[in-house]
């Protein structure tokens with residue numbers, strides 16, 4: 001059985017081999033740091049279990065609540081002592097699986113277009129490969145069990161999707177923490193839930209409609225587009241595949257392969273598609289092209305290439321071409337929906353658009369409530385944790401009831417001007433008063449003034465820079481013109497003469513005006529006229 005490094009099976013197998021490193025009796029290992037933060041431990045029953053080394057347990061929190069320095073020493077030590085993952089080096093190895101089956105494990109590598117790919121060849125004795133399948137299944141199960149309720153995040157790397165090296169998983173963000181119009185949020189979730197229903201798939205198939213769904217999250221920076229995407233993944237425990245079209249390694253071929261390799265029931269996130277510099281047909285091209293797009297270089301087929309050569313048609317093909325996988329959810333985010341090509345956002349390609357906005361009064365209220373809600377702390381069973389929070393709050397009479405919190409939230413939100421700040425900005429402000437809702441309310445007017453002043457300063461600076469740039473360009477142009485003139489030896493400017501407009505220069509150049517006849521052609525016609533007059537006169541004399 002061949003297991004290649006461009007597939008998920010390889011990751012599962014190598015993880016399993018890393019955990020069961022004592023199985024293979026070899027002295028040549030490949031050692032890699034286990035960045036995912038998971039360590040394999042032996043529990044009291046002798047089973048190998050996965051322990052997440054990076055997340056703090058309730059016990060860690062209790063130690064931290066009593067004495068931060070104590071906790072920190074221990075935490076830092078644990079972080080430094082990141083476990084190694086050992087896998088056998090290239091070559092042939094043997095091991096006994098379930099103490100009875102002799103398995104050979106042959107790891108080889110080769111380079112395809114400069115990229116290293118690996119292959120593991122698993123073989124067993126006899127003609128029945130079922131034991132190899134059982135091994136892979138066990139590896140897969142252990143891999144899935146480790147992930148639990150966390151979401152797996154993949155990014156594009158090399159030729160294929162690779163699990164995030166730095167952070168293999170993420171604790172899902174609760175949907176309730178993303179502040180958005182409640183009806184809009186619920187509509188979206190209902191839509192996705194309906195799409196994922198197996199009977200919906202049957203419905204699509206019965207009508208010959210490709211079973212795919214795409215969403216566009218549009219809005220200014222810092223309004224929660226990425227956060228909502230991760231919260232959706234958490235809600236449905238979907239693996240997330242992230243890529244950016246600005247990534248120079250994403251070629252047209254790779255983009256199409258990435259879409260084709262997505263598993264069904266997965267979420268693909270394409271961020272900031274407006275900034276990708278996607279090329280369209282030439283300006284003024286057929287419908288479906290963006291006439292406001294940047295000027296591009298036209299190729300012999302009438303297509304133009306953008307700054308990076310990734311064309312819009314390549315993205316459209318990847319999204320709904322015949323090799324694009326069915327069952328996936330595509331989420332694209334943009335800061336400028338108006339700059340997107342109509343072909344990209346037409347119904348069928350984008351099924352649902354969610355518009356994100358700057359903070360409204362209602363959203364400011366929601367953010368305040370979510371920041372100062374103490375429910376989570378009250379639910380903690382650890383007395384030191386409760387005491388810690390009480391100590392933190394002792395300087396202020398913390399909202400003791402929901403009604404009180406509501407009242408404070410309303411008074412806070414009334415001071416935040418709607419439509420001026422992003423949720424990210426407001427979150428930044430509230431973070432400076434984590435345990436002090438009273439101060440958050442008291443200082444909010446000053447914060448609004450400060451942010452406005454900063455914005456005005458930035459805008460002034462931007463204008464100044466633009467003006468400076470314009471002047472520089474003008475100066476440069478003037479210099480270029482002078483230089484061109486002085487380089488042309490036949491030009492009078494070169495000799496320093498004053499240049500007077502010549503007769504030729506005065507000739508009208510407009511092609512639409514009737515060209516004036518030349519002097520020669522005029523004299524020809526005058527001659528012809530006088531010849532004709534002479535012959536008429538001679539004829540009349542004859543008649544007389």
Ligand SMILES: Nc1ncnc2c1ncn2[C@@H]1O[C@H](COP(=O)(O)OP(=O)(O)OP(=O)(O)O)[C@@H](O)[C@H]1O
Nearest residue numbers: 177178179220221222223224225226227423424427
């Ligand atoms: N609607 C929101 N609800 C809750 N938190 C938010 C919201 N919007 C932004 N934030 C907070 O602001 C930060 C940035 O949010 P996020 O990355 O989701 O914004 P974005 O719209 O994707 O920004 P960009 O367009 O720059 O990528 C996050 O820490 C997030 O917690």
